[in-house]
Amino acid sequence: NAGVTQTPKFQVLKTGQSMTLQCAQDMNHNSMYWYRQDPGMGLRLIYYSASEGTTDKGEVPNGYNVSRLNKREFSLRLESAAPSQTSVYFCASSEDGNGYTFGSGTRLTVV
């Protein structure tokens, strides 16, 4: 009964370092999403994947890349981390518009 699994849960990066956030879902959902959440700003969409093999930019894609490896997995990569990317990152999945299921989140600090 895992739902959406995100790793890691916490990460501290130095400016300029790279890292990949992993996300996997076991609900056979077609759509997957990456959000960032900052205080007072709500959830902002970074990238989404409507189905396996497709990805599209969201509201705040700059500085990020994604890969939909297969139907289960959707990863988010920061190529050169910046302090402005300090945030909480959530992966989510959905099917047929009946709401999203979220992972537990990754708390990223860039120093």
Add this chain to the structure above:
Amino acid sequence: QKEVEQNSGPLSVPEGAIASLNCTYSDRGSQSFFWYRQYSGKSPELIMFIYSNGDKEDGRFTAQLNKASQYVSLLIRDSQPSDSATYLCAVMWDSNYQLIWGAGTKLIIKP
């Protein structure tokens, strides 16, 4: 620009009373409306969704939708301290199942 507006709060309600949370949206073409609860440090979890004008009840929670006035509300009856959380309103406006999010209302239930 599609927008979802919520009062950031905090909204303070005595235990046992009715908590009323409101959300307005800008796009008349919006199709589906969702309420999520987010405890501090946790990920959002779906409480209810509503598609049609009127009320939808689920236990102590009632969602109300008025498309003509472009608002959706969440009522929580017999409020409990465990209801203290941030409540996020989300609106789905197209067939890509993307959600537009409000910034959330912080609810505090006082014993």
